[in-house]
Amino acid sequence: MSLIDGNAIAARIIAELTAEVAALPGRRPCLALVRVGEDPASVSYVRKKEQTAAAIGVDSRIILPAVTITQGELFTLIDDLNADPGVDGILVQSPLPKHLDEVAVFRRVAPHKDVDGFNTLNLGKVAQEDDTGFVSCTPAGIMELLARSGVDLKGKHVVVLGRSLIVGKPIALLALQKRAGANGTVTICHSGTSNLPAITRQADVLIAAIGRPDFVTADMIKPGVVVIDVGINRVADATKKSGYRLTGDVHFASVAPLAAQITPVPGGVGPMTVAMLMKNTVKARRASSAE
Amino acid sequence: MSLIDGNAIAARIIAELTAEVAALPGRRPCLALVRVGEDPASVSYVRKKEQTAAAIGVDSRIILPAVTITQGELFTLIDDLNADPGVDGILVQSPLPKHLDEVAVFRRVAPHKDVDGFNTLNLGKVAQEDDTGFVSCTPAGIMELLARSGVDLKGKHVVVLGRSLIVGKPIALLALQKRAGANGTVTICHSGTSNLPAITRQADVLIAAIGRPDFVTADMIKPGVVVIDVGINRVADATKKSGYRLTGDVHFASVAPLAAQITPVPGGVGPMTVAMLMKNTVKARRASSAE
Numbered sequence: 001m002s003l004i005d006g007n008a009i010a011a012r013i014i015a016e017l018t019a020e021v022a023a024l025p026g027r028r029p030c031l032a033l034v035r036v037g038e039d040p041a042s043v044s045y046v047r048k049k050e051q052t053a054a055a056i057g058v059d060s061r062i063i064l065p066a067v068t069i070t071q072g073e074l075f076t077l078i079d080d081l082n083a084d085p086g087v088d089g090i091l092v093q094s095p096l097p098k099h100l101d102e103v104a105v106f107r108r109v110a111p112h113k114d115v116d117g118f119n120t121l122n123l124g125k126v127a128q129e130d131d132t133g134f135v136s137c138t139p140a141g142i143m144e145l146l147a148r149s150g151v152d153l154k155g156k157h158v159v160v161l162g163r164s165l166i167v168g169k170p171i172a173l174l175a176l177q178k179r180a181g182a183n184g185t186v187t188i189c190h191s192g193t194s195n196l197p198a199i200t201r202q203a204d205v206l207i208a209a210i211g212r213p214d215f216v217t218a219d220m221i222k223p224g225v226v227v228i229d230v231g232i233n234r235v236a237d238a239t240k241k242s243g244y245r246l247t248g249d250v251h252f253a254s255v256a257p258l259a260a261q262i263t264p265v266p267g268g269v270g271p272m273t274v275a276m277l278m279k280n281t282v283k284a285r286r287a288s289s290a291e
Numbered sequence: 292m293s294l295i296d297g298n299a300i301a302a303r304i305i306a307e308l309t310a311e312v313a314a315l316p317g318r319r320p321c322l323a324l325v326r327v328g329e330d331p332a333s334v335s336y337v338r339k340k341e342q343t344a345a346a347i348g349v350d351s352r353i354i355l356p357a358v359t360i361t362q363g364e365l366f367t368l369i370d371d372l373n374a375d376p377g378v379d380g381i382l383v384q385s386p387l388p389k390h391l392d393e394v395a396v397f398r399r400v401a402p403h404k405d406v407d408g409f410n411t412l413n414l415g416k417v418a419q420e421d422d423t424g425f426v427s428c429t430p431a432g433i434m435e436l437l438a439r440s441g442v443d444l445k446g447k448h449v450v451v452l453g454r455s456l457i458v459g460k461p462i463a464l465l466a467l468q469k470r471a472g473a474n475g476t477v478t479i480c481h482s483g484t485s486n487l488p489a490i491t492r493q494a495d496v497l498i499a500a501i502g503r504p505d506f507v508t509a510d511m512i513k514p515g516v517v518v519i520d521v522g523i524n525r526v527a528d529a530t531k532k533s534g535y536r537l538t539g540d541v542h543f544a545s546v547a548p549l550a551a552q553i554t555p556v557p558g559g560v561g562p563m564t565v566a567m568l569m570k571n572t573v574k575a576r577r578a579s580s581a582e
Contacts, residue, residue, distance in 0.1 A: 103421065123415040155485040185478065
């Protein structure tokens with residue numbers, strides 16, 4: 001078994017982007033990070049994005065509306081960022097408070113600044129295999145992890161667990177694309193799937209994104225499989241200072257010995273998401289320079 | 292084996308729409324049909340759409356640019372239709388001559404008039420399970436055929452042959468949706484799939500959309516499968532006056548006896564496509580009235 005080291009691969013991408021940004025003419029790229037309210041996980045994610053941006057030479061602008069902001073007010077805020085020529089990328093940190101319509105908010109972000117890839121138009125472009133858009137960061141990061149780990153999906157059976165808009169559906173569309181590295185046969189399973197183990201056991205590449213700790217067990221896989229674990233679940237653990245530990249959707253201890261390659265949690269897909277956000281931001285800056 | 296009669300089901304939808312249109316307040320719905328050049332199949336398709344529109348009380352406006360039209364000129368023509376308050380739906384007949392960028396042309400059609408459902412935004416909405424958009428007519432017709440034939444995809448394994456933008460990808464996204472009638476586990480196969488028969492034999496519902504005559508044979512299916520044949524292939528046949536006969540992607544003679552339900556070609560999916568175009572046009576009219 002060989003471990004897919006997301007931290008190391010993300011660090012290489014960050015280093016590449018740092019060199020790329022240093023060579024960019026004109027002003028530095030600028031990423032607007034909008035965080036509504038004080039959800040502790042969101043606070044930590046936005047801080048991490050801000051730090052990574054600083055490290056590669058991308059400016060960030062942190063905008064912290066109160067949790068009571070209305071949808072109309074948030075739209076106005078986004079419209080201002082859309083119109084601001086000094087802003088290349090806009091990220092509205094998910095999850096939003098329940099009184100806000102998340103899909104509508106993501107759709108409000110101008111497609112050419114939508115570095116999170118959640119705008120409906122950019123999702124459609126993934127289906128169309130149109131590279132002018134932005135691919136959302138987690139699925140883009142998975143494709144990059146696979147490519148940099150020597151995994152070519154051509155002729156492989158890729159089984160995706162989960163049909164979320166943020167991971168399951170876009171990664172299925174990406175794995176299916178008619179291009180080098182992709183070209184997989186793709187099965188999408190979910191909570192309504194009958195006889196799931198019979199399907200997951202067919203996977204040459206298994207991508208788990210369901211948010212259920214340790215759900216995929218050794219009896220559900222074929223020896224030699226490549227496993228990408230997208231889950232980041234908090235499980236109570238009294239031995240930890242924080243009171244919890246992080247675990248993926250895959251029962252690592254039993255699955256890893258059978259897998260050809262596997263991502264750990266943490267340190268697998270997670271770090272890639274931030275790296276791909278930066279890659280999208282630099283892409284947005286290049287496109288705005290070209291205008 | 293029971294035959295899924297697309298002609299009969301489409302006729303029922305047409306009858307429903309006729310009643311619906313008769314009850315609509317204000318002016319009749321209006322569909323603009325743009326056909327570039329004189330491709331014989333396109334001439335026949337556009338005529339059929341015009342006739343069906345007339346039958347249900349939908350006005351149509353036929354626009355026939357010369358085959359030499361430039362992309363810029365076609366964009367201007369589409370912009371004028373987008374801006375015309377008397378036009379509810381716009382269809383640009385595919386295929387376009389090779390000097391025109393089809394995806395860009397479809398993207399130019401205003402999303403709220405895109406009754407063909409080929410605009411990138413409407414494709415993204417299918418992935419988002421957002422009903423405010425338009426689903427492209429062939430996949431929408433397949434879901435309607437299944438629903439009206441008592442086939443519930445819940446817990447079923449749906450195998451889609453083909454990953455086209457017009458059929459394969461949107462029908463996969465529809466079959467996967469978390470809603471009544473859908474909720475299928477979906478596998479998408481294509482020209483790069485290894486060991487295809489082993490996968491198609493798992494299908495509870497098999498949807499063939501690859502454009503290869505008689506490709507799916509009896510050894511590739513499981514007895515009791517529901518087969519939806521989207522292929523419309525012309526095969527040379529000296530016994531026919533036209534010199535050809537139409538055949539699907541499925542070898543009907545050998546597959547039909549094993550199937551629980553199956554669509555014929557012609558008379559299966561084909562008639563549904565025009566019916567769903569009309570349904571989308573009426574939906575567009577209702578939305579424009581509501582403005």
